[in-house]
Amino acid sequence: MDENTSQNHFEGLPSEPIPEVLFSFYEDRPFKSCTRCGESLSDFPDGYKVSKNFKKGEVIIEYALCMPCVERMLNEASDESKRVLQQFQEERYREDVSGFDDCALCEKTQMTARGEEFGLTGICQGLNMFDSAMICIECMEEMSEVISDETRGKWNRFREENFPGVPGDFEPMPDKPTPVLL
């Protein structure tokens, strides 16, 4: 065994360059810093999550979170919220679906999602993407309904602080059982 084996848990996993659809719309390039803590994303060997919500082809909200910030947001959720969300995802998650064409939790596509509204998420490290998922607006709303008011309030504050004026329907999701759902 090589003593210098990297701790990078993405090593050896298949990846592709981050697709343009996950670039920062405002900066027209891959995200460089964490939306919540401002640290440089390239400094995180565990990678980061990019999320963008679209409605009829327009970007409604976009953010990138380093993994420590993802953990912190999940830790802010109540135990009950974490439990029901995990259960929800385990029941719905479609094992054979990944990528941006089909909802990871139901059979909607980008075009058949209600109001053509959906979220895209990518698990990235450096300039590569290792996993991806699409979730339609109805599944996002259903997830929002199962979490507690307290948890929803905390996550809404994140949205209000970072994206003033952006209307609801944004929730970060636990990364179990699939690390890509946020």
Ligand SMILES: [Zn+2]
């Ligand atoms: Zn961060």
Ligand SMILES: [Zn+2]
């Ligand atoms: Zn769905």
